[in-house]
Amino acid sequence: MSSGATKVEMRGITKRFPGLVANDGINLTLKEGEILALLGENGAGKSTLMNILFGLYQPDEGEILIGGKPTAIQGPKTAIRLGLGMVHQHFKLVQPFTVTENIILGLEPKQRLSIHYRKAEQQVAELSDRYGLRVDPKAKIQDISVGMQQRVEILKTLYRGADILIFDEPTAVLTPQEIQELIEIMRKLVAEGKSIILITHKLKEIMAIADRVTVIRRGKVIDSLNVSETNPDELAAKMVGRQVSFKRDKKPASPGQPVLIVDKIVAHAASGARVLDEVSLAVRSGEILGIAGVDGNGQ
Structure with missing residues (x-):
């Protein structure tokens, strides 16, 4: 210091x-x-x-x-x-x-x-x-x-x-x-x-x-x-303002059938640059899907 x-x-x-x-x-x-x-x-x-x-x-x-x-x-x-x-x-x-x-x-x-x-x-x-x-x-x-x-x-x-x-x-x-x-x-x-x-x-x-x-x-x-x-x-x-626990007890996930499917999505910015490049994902019932990325990566 x-x-x-x-x-x-x-x-x-x-x-x-x-x-x-x-x-x-x-x-x-x-x-x-x-x-x-x-x-x-x-x-x-x-x-x-x-x-x-x-x-x-x-x-x-x-x-x-x-x-x-x-x-x-x-x-x-x-x-x-x-x-x-x-x-x-x-x-x-x-x-x-x-x-x-x-x-x-x-x-x-x-x-x-x-x-x-x-x-x-x-x-x-x-x-x-x-x-x-x-x-x-x-x-x-x-x-x-x-x-x-x-x-x-x-x-x-x-x-x-x-x-x-x-x-x-x-x-x-x-x-x-x-x-x-x-x-x-x-x-x-x-x-x-x-x-x-x-x-x-x-x-x-x-x-x-x-x-x-x-x-x-x-x-x-x-x-x-x-x-x-x-x-x-x-x-x-x-x-x-309170005690925080950094440990989480999570049960194994048991998701169901897909409720949303995204298949090879492409998107372009106003400049013409491709901001989404054939992105595919599925969201299933009973789950939380995380989409991660730093700013500017299209999430």
């Missing part, structure tokens, strides 16, 4: 929406060079709190300190100027553009009156190599994997000078191998002096990568703990 200087402090943050208190007097601290997990169920108020930190929402009460200084973050431009970067769960990339064009959008290096693409590609390549992101600066977004698109979002924040990175449910769209690669990227980022807030509800990932964890339930902070001094059972109980 980092014992560095305090990078971010949120004091008494309250945010109300009609009929809902999303954040209720929340205190949160991020230290230099640490990974802080923000843990809570869906709807607990995690993303709202980070949207306030990134300037997308304004708090109704409370204050934010960056580097010990009280700061009014009036919008994302202010946040970026203060060294904050946010990797959103749903990427904000222009599909027909190249990796470099997406990264430099709004900050294009100029050569006389034209954009200096060669210089930009070189800068992107250098950043990619430094942090082990392995992204091709010339590739088009529509031609690369979801995991690689996430790396482009990370590069966008680094290109803009971020040293505090907010990751919003970053593993929701990744395969197990990509999750492991993302964990390695996060380790490299903090080794280079970056600080990370990780929004998640996945206990396994918190235990694998985070230094500290702040648990939010129904808009309130329940506890903040060192990850080395807790365990998944304790975190789950704090997250949902």
Whole structure:
């Protein structure tokens, strides 16, 4: 765990929406060079709190300190100027553009009156190599994997000078191998002096990568703990407010006859890309059929 200087402090943050208190007097601290997990169920108020930190929402009460200084973050431009970067769960990339064009959008290096693409590609390549992101600066977004698109979002924040990175449910769209690669990227980022807030509800990932964890339930902070001094059972109980059993006694299934048959279904997106490629399945009476896949795989 980092014992560095305090990078971010949120004091008494309250945010109300009609009929809902999303954040209720929340205190949160991020230290230099640490990974802080923000843990809570869906709807607990995690993303709202980070949207306030990134300037997308304004708090109704409370204050934010960056580097010990009280700061009014009036919008994302202010946040970026203060060294904050946010990797959103749903990427904000222009599909027909190249990796470099997406990264430099709004900050294009100029050569006389034209954009200096060669210089930009070189800068992107250098950043990619430094942090082990392995992204091709010339590739088009529509031609690369979801995991690689996430790396482009990370590069966008680094290109803009971020040293505090907010990751919003970053593993929701990744395969197990990509999750492991993302964990390695996060380790490299903090080794280079970056600080990370990780929004998640996945206990396994918190235990694998985070230094500290702040648990939010129904808009309130329940506890903040060192990850080395807790365990998944304790975190789950704090997250949902009761003891949670991870063991399930299931009887062997005895399904009946098929009640739904899907045979070689093909579907195309508006772009013409094939999103379902001769998919077949059967659902039988008395069973629950799971359809698994990371975002963007057609499920």
